[in-house]
Amino acid sequence: MAGVPRAIGVDLGATNARAAVVDRATGAIVAVRKEPHADRAPEAVAEGVARVVREVASAGGVDLGSCGPVGVGVAGQCLGATGLVMNAPNLGWRDVPLGSLLARTLSVPVRVVNDLSAAAWGEQRFGAARGISDVVLVFVGSGVGSGLILGGRLHEGAWGVGGELGHVKVCPRRPGTRPRLCGCGMAGCLEAYTSGVNVAARVREELAAGAVSAVREMVEGDLSRVSASDVDAAFEKGDAYARELWEEVGDLLGTTIANVVTLLNPARVILGGGMLLGAQNLERIVRRVLSERVSASAAKQLSVERAHLGDDAGVIGAALLGG
Amino acid sequence: MAGVPRAIGVDLGATNARAAVVDRATGAIVAVRKEPHADRAPEAVAEGVARVVREVASAGGVDLGSCGPVGVGVAGQCLGATGLVMNAPNLGWRDVPLGSLLARTLSVPVRVVNDLSAAAWGEQRFGAARGISDVVLVFVGSGVGSGLILGGRLHEGAWGVGGELGHVKVCPRRPGTRPRLCGCGMAGCLEAYTSGVNVAARVREELAAGAVSAVREMVEGDLSRVSASDVDAAFEKGDAYARELWEEVGDLLGTTIANVVTLLNPARVILGGGMLLGAQNLERIVRRVLSERVSASAAKQLSVERAHLGDDAGVIGAALLGG
Numbered sequence: 008m009a010g011v012p013r014a015i016g017v018d019l020g021a022t023n024a025r026a027a028v029v030d031r032a033t034g035a036i037v038a039v040r041k042e043p044h045a046d047r048a049p050e051a052v053a054e055g056v057a058r059v060v061r062e063v064a065s066a067g068g069v070d071l072g073s074c075g076p077v078g079v080g081v082a083g084q085c086l087g088a089t090g091l092v093m094n095a096p097n098l099g100w101r102d103v104p105l106g107s108l109l110a111r112t113l114s115v116p117v118r119v120v121n122d123l124s125a126a127a128w129g130e131q132r133f134g135a136a137r138g139i140s141d142v143v144l145v146f147v148g149s150g151v152g153s154g155l156i157l158g159g160r161l162h163e164g165a166w167g168v169g170g171e172l173g174h175v176k177v178c179p180r181r182p183g184t185r186p187r188l189c190g191c192g193m194a195g196c197l198e199a200y201t202s203g204v205n206v207a208a209r210v211r212e213e214l215a216a217g218a219v220s221a222v223r224e225m226v227e228g229d230l231s232r233v234s235a236s237d238v239d240a241a242f243e244k245g246d247a248y249a250r251e252l253w254e255e256v257g258d259l260l261g262t263t264i265a266n267v268v269t270l271l272n273p274a275r276v277i278l279g280g281g282m283l284l285g286a287q288n289l290e291r292i293v294r295r296v297l298s299e300r301v302s303a304s305a306a307k308q309l310s311v312e313r314a315h316l317g318d319d320a321g322v323i324g325a326a327l328l329g330g
Numbered sequence: 331m332a333g334v335p336r337a338i339g340v341d342l343g344a345t346n347a348r349a350a351v352v353d354r355a356t357g358a359i360v361a362v363r364k365e366p367h368a369d370r371a372p373e374a375v376a377e378g379v380a381r382v383v384r385e386v387a388s389a390g391g392v393d394l395g396s397c398g399p400v401g402v403g404v405a406g407q408c409l410g411a412t413g414l415v416m417n418a419p420n421l422g423w424r425d426v427p428l429g430s431l432l433a434r435t436l437s438v439p440v441r442v443v444n445d446l447s448a449a450a451w452g453e454q455r456f457g458a459a460r461g462i463s464d465v466v467l468v469f470v471g472s473g474v475g476s477g478l479i480l481g482g483r484l485h486e487g488a489w490g491v492g493g494e495l496g497h498v499k500v501c502p503r504r505p506g507t508r509p510r511l512c513g514c515g516m517a518g519c520l521e522a523y524t525s526g527v528n529v530a531a532r533v534r535e536e537l538a539a540g541a542v543s544a545v546r547e548m549v550e551g552d553l554s555r556v557s558a559s560d561v562d563a564a565f566e567k568g569d570a571y572a573r574e575l576w577e578e579v580g581d582l583l584g585t586t587i588a589n590v591v592t593l594l595n596p597a598r599v600i601l602g603g604g605m606l607l608g609a610q611n612l613e614r615i616v617r618r619v620l621s622e623r624v625s626a627s628a629a630k631q632l633s634v635e636r637a638h639l640g641d642d643a644g645v646i647g648a649a650l651l652g653g
Binding site: 171 | 407416417462463464476478480481483485486487488489490491492493494495497498499500501514515516518585588589590592593594595596597623625626627628630631
């Protein structure tokens with residue numbers, strides 16, 4: 008559909024669907040519409056997505072019948088070839104045939120893709136890795152994951168579940184640390200130690216158990232308010248607890264990213280996600296550990312950039328992946 | 331060169347060059363010749379390779395002028411696009427333009443490729459992963475490395491140094507273990523803990539320092555004879571030292587392979603190399619840890635097989651990668 012100047016992408020989140028008309032030549036978002044989910048039943052969500060797609064098509068001057076497949080990014084494990092969402096924890100979905108539900112409602116072909124794969128594609132086309140063939144996007148937000156572009160193509164793996172960086176097993180250096188349980192049900196996953204949600208939970212637990220840290224004053228004793236940015240602010244003030252925690256989290260993230268680079272030899276790593284980009288002291292440690300632990304040969308000519316497109320990367324990438 | 335029925339591949343090792351004529355349709359080796367290096371100077375090696383290629387072409391009924399590019403697998407970091415061998419420790423080479431040296435001597439195009447990439451390609455075409463698009467070959471021999479086939483294509487990375495599994499950084503679980511120094515100059519590499527050479531060196535050190543193990547009797551006190559197969563034999567007899575060592579080595583290998591599978595979602599993992607395939611108790615632990623630590627979604631439909639083609643995988647893969 009390269010002859011058609013505009014494409015439609017959808018970012019399907021836990022609470023809403025965001026659809027955009029994207030200019031294929033520039034990556035610019037020409038029109039955007041957002042709609043909250045009335046409920047999370049797959050049929051209801053599919054109807055909502057179809058509605059918002061029709062609205063944005065109309066607003067962006069796109070004829071749905073001739074614009075090519077609509078791309079839909081979902082935070083979950085997607086079988087791209089069939090449009091099946093195998094597992095999307097935020098939506099509480101398992102084995103939902105989103106592609107066919109949507110295609111039936113919209114009467115256009117639909118391409119379902121993991122949200123971080125979509126974001127990596129968006130950044131590679133019009134963001135932090137333009138024109139680069141081998142790219143690893145690392146996302147550290149409420150969850151942890153990655154999107155892989157290898158040899159100029161999106162790598163989704165044999166069943167479409169590639170890029171699950173949050174679930175590689177890590178071993179914290181701090182002596183006496185026990186493997187933390189991850190939301191996926193396994194122990195020792197990177198996400199269990201480094202995602203925004205898990206770091207905040209851990210700090211709450213440790214402060215409740217009596218740990219001494221400036222974080223407690225920052226949230227005025229209300230531990231429910233603790234977030235990664237409080238830890239970063241405490242680090243800034245020289246707080247020992249925050250320093251030790253960031254060294255551990257930064258070591259795990261930096262070493263894991265270094266290992267991915269050593270294995271895959273990308274030319275660019277893109278760092279994204281609110282947890283990482285919102286905590287500059289942590290980001291500095293991650294970059295330092297990455298540069299210290301990556302193999303010398305893979306480090307040559309590697310560059311590490313922050314994501315450029317922010318929350319738009321996913322919807323732009325989904326639109327362009329659609330077709 | 332799909333129309334030409336036979337291709338020529340070379341496996342360039344530390345001590346000799348082995349060239350074969352390979353039938354493109356079956357992967358069968360039609361003719362093979364081997365020649366030891368007189369010395370390791372790049373020009374001398376290139377002349378030896380050219381000689382053995384001419385001999386094998388003649389023996390295999392191949393016209394060098396029309397058979398297409400000759401593929402050469404090298405244990406080292408290769409820039410496939412230019413034929414430059416950036417680093418081949420076994421040959422003592424740095425930045426050797428092997429592709430152009432050979433092409434000049436032979437007057438045919440040459441494709442230089444990492445030996446494990448070549449082996450992965452050979453196994454994918456005619457061995458343990460026929461027709462499978464996403465394959466990770468893991469090799470544990472005197473060194474540790476991998477070959478990656480992703481989306482049906484060889485993944486060599488941005489500069490051709492992808493697949494360096496031996497140099498991902500690992501963290502041994504055994505308390506008090508210090509990061510071991512690797513031959514690459516960095517500390518904590520998988521290879522430093524798990525290659526045949528490094529395991530044997532470690533056992534020698536520990537026995538010399540007084541460790542109690544049946545391994546000592548097996549080599550009749552001559553520590554210079556220690557090898558991984560002695561450790562495996564001692565494990566078999568219930569030796570506590572061997573059991574502890576194999577649990578540690580198996581945990582590191584199994585966890586690292588699990589992490590690669592979680593990240594890349596291949597349909598098949600191929601295990602190869604004398605260290606791993608020659609130590610069945612270690613192999614069993616590696617397979618157990620891999621199945622315990624891989625993410626549930628990437629584990630679905632994954633199969634783990636031993637390499638089928640043995641030492642021929644590299645030369646077959648190199649021939650077919652040539653063109």
